[in-house]
Amino acid sequence: MRHGFQTIAPMDRVIFGARTAEAVADEAAARGAQRIFLLVSGTLNRKTDEIAKVREALSSRYAGEFDDMPQHMPRDAILKAAAAARDAKTDLVVTIGGGSVTDAGKTLTVCLEHDITTLEGFEPFLLKVAPDGRLNWPDFRAPSVRQIAVPTTLSGGEFHMGGGSVDPVKKVRETIRNPFMVPGTVILDPSLTLHTPDWLWLSTGMRSVDHAVEAFCSPFGSPYVDGCALEALRLLSRALPRSKEDPCDLEARADCQTAMWLAISGMGALIPMGASHGIGHVLGGSCGVPHGYTTCVMLPSVLRYNYPATAGKQARISEAMGQPGRATGDVIADLIKTLAMPSTLREVGVGSDQFELVARNALLARWVHTNPRKISRVEDVLEILQMAA
């Protein structure tokens, strides 16, 4: 019989169908926050009035902001943001933006709590992965300054208690995790996402598909999460094409957000993902490929590679996505094509000359080791990369 336990992250609530400025001000008031720091998307701050509306709603409780967080959260940028938040004596961090802004916020709360001011300062907090896949999670005092996250993409990191960041010297992405790094509140505002570029919205939507698929296929999953994941796939397979067809369809965007929320249940409950996420992290950290694109190029090949280990589960995924009987790798590849996303490594600028480096670094990624079909050697990763070349 299947056995295990599921962790429930200490998030307080999710507000859906919200208007950002109003919901942020209400939440800040409910939490009694007096000095609110905004960590926000540069585009939203400089090219729209969305952040100005938030500043106005917060009025005297607005304490400072940072809007210069590059993709993949280089730690030098996080240190700069943390310095600004520290100077502002902040008591609540509000992130408004994509996955990089959200994850940077989580790491920033650790910088504040433990007074991290240098790159070396991160070292004691980082998850260590031995080459055989064993994990060492450092245990440390929870951040006391919490975060409210307003995501503008579908990458779902706001439901996770781990935050990734990239060492600007080693160029490797690593993770810091603490239960209280999960945002206290998530605010889902479909109309705010109208500013998100289509490629980013749709490719992170594929990332949500990846969260659902890899949580469902994980040998370390939970039956509750299986249910959430299958529902997510039912919704995503319909809502993403609707959103592609009419980018102004707010109901389609709301459905995408609901599906993302269901899909991330696995990550939120600390269920380990598989090789699509694992190799994807390396493509992000070592080759600068955007997160959503890493799924588009890896997921169909990983599903095909995993088929001998997950045939039964793949049949249920195809069924949930409305195409019972078809190979799941093909169903997902078709969805990627419908959304006009890149589907090969070459299209995202990763040539075969980089495969060796990607494969070697992949064996340092923890989720490569929790793939449902065992990946133990550089050659196994190369086999998957060749299928996606």
Next chain:
Amino acid sequence: MRKGTFQIPPMERVFFGRPFDEAIIDEVERLEAKRVFLLVSNTLNRKTDEIEKVRQRLGDRFAADFDEMPPHIPRDAVLRAAAVAREAQADLIVTIGGGSVTDAGKNVQVALEHGIVDLEGFEPFRLKTDPATGKLDAPSFRAPSVRQIAVPTTLSGGEFHQSGGSNDPVKNLKQSIRNPFMIPRTVILDPKLTLHTPQWLWLSTGMRSVDHAIEAFSSPAGNPFVDGTSLQALRILPNALRRSKKDPNDIEARSDCQTGMWLAQTGMWSLVPMGGSHGIGHVLAGTCEVPHGHCTCVTLPSVLRWNKSATAEKQRQIAEAMGDPEAEAADLVAKLITDLEMPDRLHMVGVNRDQFALIAKNAMLDRWVHANPKKISRPEDVLEILEMAV
């Protein structure tokens, strides 16, 4: 566009498929509990060795136990259990049993925290509903510091809820007390332990889970996350319950029933109000002593039919999830009840027309009657539903 808030209660973990005694010890160690109070099913304690296994494993961390909680949780029994826990200086409550034992544990937490020693002592804490307007008065009070771990043996799902019902033995009325921290910190689902549960109780509380999923999905105050978990519960439960009926020793079927129940509880978990089936059911339980699971069996099909004009599209999705998009949701539910050989008429559970007026009057005091998707505003509306279930 749909707007709202999904509230997440302070539950920390759910164990599934693990032997319950092992999981209890894991949690006692994680929480560093030193004086564990066991509030347990009488049958499990006296007719099986399951509770003895736990006492043995706890060793000197076992502080006391109480195994005399009647169905529907009369408050005098809650007071007796609380007195034992207080005397034993308990720092953790572990409940092992059905819905009454679980809910009693939640009430004991409040009695310990606020020094409640008599029936009147509960009054300031209970939820009050205005019978005319349906407006709910939910008192705010200091959270219990002695928390609970719940090991359920039925499918009634109360362990996923932050409110605990208990019955006033004088007024003969079931009332609820609610606080976020009344929710168990940990829930342990062990399908093997449920082999001791009487078949009628297992299957009827399984129907209760179906009711949770349907009323959460149908609620106008619901949310899209709960829609997903509810529909998935309805995909799993009918098949798992029928398998469990066919072969009571099928552990995988029992495990699937628990998964369906867990998904079905997401609505209650996040404080989505239920509807008329739960609301009228509370009165049948409190006023007429009908077991909870049987309440659903007699009320749910009629409530679905009565609600049809307000929830036609949702009922179509329910029917689809239950495996037949062409059928009426109410008929599919009624068929499931028949297949499980549960009573499906009020007279079969001993409720007759002469009690209808009292039931209808008391129903207007229940908060979930007022949260029904089709407005129930007068006792006559309740009578109409009761007549359909005669």
